Amino acid sequence: MHQPLAPGDAARLSASANDTRSGRAFLRRLFEPRAPIPRHIGVIAALLGFGIFLLLWTATSAHFEHQHKAVLLPSPRRVADAMADYFGYGPRTQARIDAMHAAAQPGDPTIPEQEREIRASARADLGTLWLDVRVSFLRVTCAFLIAAALGIPIGILMGSFRVFESLLQPITEFIRYVPVPALIPLLIVFFGIEETPKIMLIFIGTFFQLVLMVADSIRRVPVNLLSACYVLGGTRLEAVTRVLVPAAGPGIFDTLRICNGWAWTWLIVAELVAADAGLGFRIVKYQRFLFTDRIFIYLLILGCIGLLMDLFFRAFHRTFFQWADPARRS
Amino acid sequence: MGRSGQTLMSPCLELVGVSKTYSVGGEPLNVLEPVSFSIDQGEFVSLIGPSGCGKTTVLNLIAGLEEPSSGTILIDGRPARGPGRDRGMVFQNYSLYPWLTVEQNIRFPLRLGVNTRRPQEELWRDLAYAEHLLEIMGLTKFARAYPRELSGGMQQRVAIARALLNRPRVLLMDEPFGALDAQTREEMQELMLLLSRLERSTVLFVTHDIEEALYLSDRLLIFSTHPGQIIREAVGPLERERSLDIKMTPVFLSMKRELTRLLRSTAKPTFDRDLLRRTIGKKSSIR
Numbered sequence: 266m267h268q269p270l271a272p273g274d275a276a277r278l279s280a281s282a283n284d285t286r287s288g289r290a291f292l293r294r295l296f297e298p299r300a301p302i303p304r305h306i307g308v309i310a311a312l313l314g315f316g317i318f319l320l321l322w323t324a325t326s327a328h329f330e331h332q333h334k335a336v337l338l339p340s341p342r343r344v345a346d347a348m349a350d351y352f353g354y355g356p357r358t359q360a361r362i363d364a365m366h367a368a369a370q371p372g373d374p375t376i377p378e379q380e381r382e383i384r385a386s387a388r389a390d391l392g393t394l395w396l397d398v399r400v401s402f403l404r405v406t407c408a409f410l411i412a413a414a415l416g417i418p419i420g421i422l423m424g425s426f427r428v429f430e431s432l433l434q435p436i437t438e439f440i441r442y443v444p445v446p447a448l449i450p451l452l453i454v455f456f457g458i459e460e461t462p463k464i465m466l467i468f469i470g471t472f473f474q475l476v477l478m479v480a481d482s483i484r485r486v487p488v489n490l491l492s493a494c495y496v497l498g499g500t501r502l503e504a505v506t507r508v509l510v511p512a513a514g515p516g517i518f519d520t521l522r523i524c525n526g527w528a529w530t531w532l533i534v535a536e537l538v539a540a541d542a543g544l545g546f547r548i549v550k551y552q553r554f555l556f557t558d559r560i561f562i563y564l565l566i567l568g569c570i571g572l573l574m575d576l577f578f579r580a581f582h583r584t585f586f587q588w589a590d591p592a593r594r595s
Numbered sequence: 596m597g598r599s600g601q602t603l604m605s606p607c608l609e610l611v612g613v614s615k616t617y618s619v620g621g622e623p624l625n626v627l628e629p630v631s632f633s634i635d636q637g638e639f640v641s642l643i644g645p646s647g648c649g650k651t652t653v654l655n656l657i658a659g660l661e662e663p664s665s666g667t668i669l670i671d672g673r674p675a676r677g678p679g680r681d682r683g684m685v686f687q688n689y690s691l692y693p694w695l696t697v698e699q700n701i702r703f704p705l706r707l708g709v710n711t712r713r714p715q716e717e718l719w720r721d722l723a724y725a726e727h728l729l730e731i732m733g734l735t736k737f738a739r740a741y742p743r744e745l746s747g748g749m750q751q752r753v754a755i756a757r758a759l760l761n762r763p764r765v766l767l768m769d770e771p772f773g774a775l776d777a778q779t780r781e782e783m784q785e786l787m788l789l790l791s792r793l794e795r796s797t798v799l800f801v802t803h804d805i806e807e808a809l810y811l812s813d814r815l816l817i818f819s820t821h822p823g824q825i826i827r828e829a830v831g832p833l834e835r836e837r838s839l840d841i842k843m844t845p846v847f848l849s850m851k852r853e854l855t856r857l858l859r860s861t862a863k864p865t866f867d868r869d870l871l872r873r874t875i876g877k878k879s880s881i882r
Contacts (some may be wrong), residue, residue, distance in 0.1 A: 493690040496658050498680035498709040498761060507706070511694050588694045588741045 339558040344565075351391045361387075393547070400568065401532055401544045403571035404460065409528045412487035415523060416472050420438065420479025424513070425505050441473040445531060449538055463535040471524045471532035478523070482516025483509050515582065515589040521533035522578040529571060605672030606633035606695050608657065608765045613666035615652050615747045625822035629666060630713055632816060632825065634765065634799060641800045641808035641815045643854070645862055649689075649823025650801045654767045657799065658684045670764055676757040680709055683763030687770040689750040691742040691757075698738040701725050701756045710761075721760060726758040731793070732786075752786070759794060766791075768800045772807065773864045781839055786812055787839070810842060817854065819861040827857060 295302060319341055326340035338345070349355035361383050369376055412448045422429040423437075448469060452462035485508050536545030544563055551559045583590060615627040627649040634640050642650040655661045657668055659678035661778060668675045670682065691700050702725050704710055729735050732752040742750050751771055758766060771787075772780045788811055791798050802808050808815050809831065817827040829850075841847055 487690075489686055489688055489690045490692065492658075492660050493684070493686065493692075494707075495660060495678035496682065496684040496767075497704040497707060497757070498678075499707045500709075503707055507703075508692070512692070514694065586694075588743070 273533065277287045304470075313433035336555050336557060344558050344561045347556075348562055350387055351562075353387040355387070358384060358387040363483070394562075394566070396542055397547050397563075398570070400542045401536070402570070404535070404543065405467060405525075405528045405532050408464040408531075409471060409525055411464070412468050412472040412475055412524065416475035417479055417517060420517075421483055421505070421510060421513075423476065426484025433476070434480070437473050437476055439469055440469075441477065445470040446534055449534075450486055452493060453539070458539040463532075463540065466535040467528050467531040470534075471528050474527065475520055475524045478520040479513075479517050482513040482520060485516060486512040493545045515586040518578070518582060518586065522575065522582075525574055526571060529567070529574075533567075605669070607636045607638070607671060608799065609633040609668045609669040609672075610653075610657070611669070613653070613654060613656060613663045613668060615649070615661065616664045619851070625869050627656075628822045628824040630823075630825050632664075632828075634797055636797055637795050639788075639798045639800065639811055639813045641802060642818060643802055643805060643808045643815060644818030644823070645820050645858060646803060648818040648820040650818050651769055652823065654684070654769050654801055655798065657765070657858040658682050658767055680704065680761040681764045682767060683752070683758035683761055683765070684767045685754050685758050685769065685771045687773045689742070689747075689754045691750055691753055693742050696739050696741055697734055697745070697753050698725070698729065700742065700753050701728060701760060703757060724762075725756075725760055728759060731790070732756050737798075746779070747775050748783055751775070751783060755787075755790070759790075759796070764797060766796050766798045768798060770802055771800075773802070773804075780807070785839055787811060791856075805851055805858070806842060809850055809854070810837070811848060815854075817857065826861065829854065 283549075294300065295306070322338075323340055323342075326335070326338045326343075329335055329338045332338070335343070346355045349358070350357045362380055365379050365383065366376070369379070419429075419433065423433050424430070445466060449462075449466065456462040456465060490508050490512055491504050492511050493503045499507065532543070533545035536543040537549055540546035544567060548560050548563050551557075551563070610633070611631050612629040613627070614625075614629040617624045617626060630653065632640075642653060644648060644650050652661065656663045657675070659682065675682070692703065695703060702722070705721055705725070710718065710721070729738055732755070734749065734756070735750060737745060737749065737842070738810060742753065745753070755771070767786075772783050775783060784807060787798075790796070798811075800808070800811060812831045815829045816825050817829065818824065819826045
């Protein structure tokens with residue numbers, strides 16, 4: 266073994282040859298560009314990231330509390346309390362129950378009944394939350410599915426045939442740069458204030474990006490894969506359906522994942538304008554009552570939905586695009 | 596099987612005055628002067644020459660991937676138009692479909708319309724042939740692996756098997772072993788030689804490696820650059836049965852020496868030798 270060592274190898278070797286616990290060598294290894302790090306360090310760093318975030322949040326909210334403006338930025342603790350209220354066991358609910366106890370005659374037989382009612386009314390808010398999630402999810406999914414159903418075939422055409430590229434690419438690029446919120450007044454004029462303008466807004470916000478990105482992933486397929494198909498006797502149609510589309514599959518799927526994320530952004534914009542339910546609508550409503558703790562809960566839920574969507578897309582990717590998964594490289 | 600005495604039959608592949616001119620910024624660029632040659636059934640012919648001599652263009656023209664600017668290409672005496680399954684091609688970069696397993700890659704031609712329209716029993720026979728190819732290529736164990744999990748040599752074997760499945764009249768190979776390391780390359784050469792005997796394939800093999808061409812071929816066509824044209828035709832010096840050791844024999848080496856010198860003489864210098872030599876003499880350079 267007289268091969269010259271790469272810089273990274275040298276660092277690793279010296280780290281193992283000398284004392285592995287020697288702090289300097291360890292740090293050297295940790296801050297080597299693009300070098301892998303031990304798994305437990307990765308986990309600790311990730312937790313640390315969350316920890317720092319919570320710490321900063323707590324510190325800032327403590328500052329606000331000190332100035333008697335706690336309502337502007339609720340502490341993590343108060344957000345957790347607000348969450349408990351959704352299930353009928355938070356401090357806000359408890360305060361109402363205590364007030365009821367204080368007002369009622371001792372030994373009043375309706376006390377347990379009243380207590381149940383108070384808790385039930387607190388849980389009604391959970392029903393609202395669930396309704397908001399459902400309504401918003403439906404809007405996003407509807408618009409996203411329409412955008413995908415139209416965008417994928419058009420993108421494939423644009424990526425496969427230069428004629429369609431010339432026909433559609435410039436106009437698509439143009440529309441893409443029109444800020445979507447600028448279309449809201451027109452959408453309301455055209456479609457009123459029901460579901461249609463909201464779905465249209467999300468659709469417009471994702472469709473044009475999706476088309477361009479699908480076309481791009483088709484164009485990234487190496488041309489020699491097409492040549493191979495032709496010399497094996499494939500027709501032009503088969504070159505598209507049997508080579509270009511499956512080869513671009515992972516790229517197209519990634520596009521869907523990214524566009525789904527954007528769809529949720531446009532959803533909030535759509536609901537800020539006019540709605541009677543939905544996550545975005547509720548956030549605006551809570552702002553009017555200064556229910557900042559509930560706004561935080563809604564933000565948390567939006568984050569979780571995004572995370573779940575991402576997990577779903579990734580699981581799908583792992584199942585159907587094994588061949589493109591870098592982890593499988595031998 | 597011989598090279599002579601085939602005058603009554605039309606050759607398997609025949610090129611008559613085939614040339615290619617590209618237009619670069621309005622200016623015509625001659626990449627291939629008119630070339631004419633023919634290959635008989637079962638013959639193994641190599642095109643050798645420096646890179647940029649148009650030998651790959653010749654293959655692309657025969658495969659139908661490009662249109663010749665003039666001339667005709669005949670397969671069994673009939674003009675070839677566009678790509679077709681009568682001409683198989685093996686590319687330097689393997690061109691395997693990464694989303695298909697080894698087995699699916701080899702069977703890929705069977706899923707194309709040209710083949711699915713054929714009678715059922717022929718398809719069954721081809722499926723059995725695919726199985727046979729997997730076996731003789733030593734790929735049975737890797738049938739369910741994806742191309743990226745294989746070494747370069749194995750990937751190229753998959754590509755060769757895929758091209759053979761159509762039972763093409765001519766197998767076109769474009770520097771198929773160019774990306775392989777020296778040991779794998781020799782192994783593949785031996786495999787190719789035995790395979791072409793076994794399948795009685797007609798092969799047109801493009802390479803810039805003189806040794807490889809000499810070892811594999813019945814006949815060699817030597818190309819020069821700018822514009823590409825055939826400057827010499829040579830008959831392979833070797834018996835049909837040959838092992839890798841033959842590369843050390845005097846006959847082989849003298850032929851190799853001769854062709855190497857020929858190719859070297861056609862190459863234009865790309866750097867200033869004299870300047871370098873003078874600089875070495877001075878010892879102290881810009882440093």
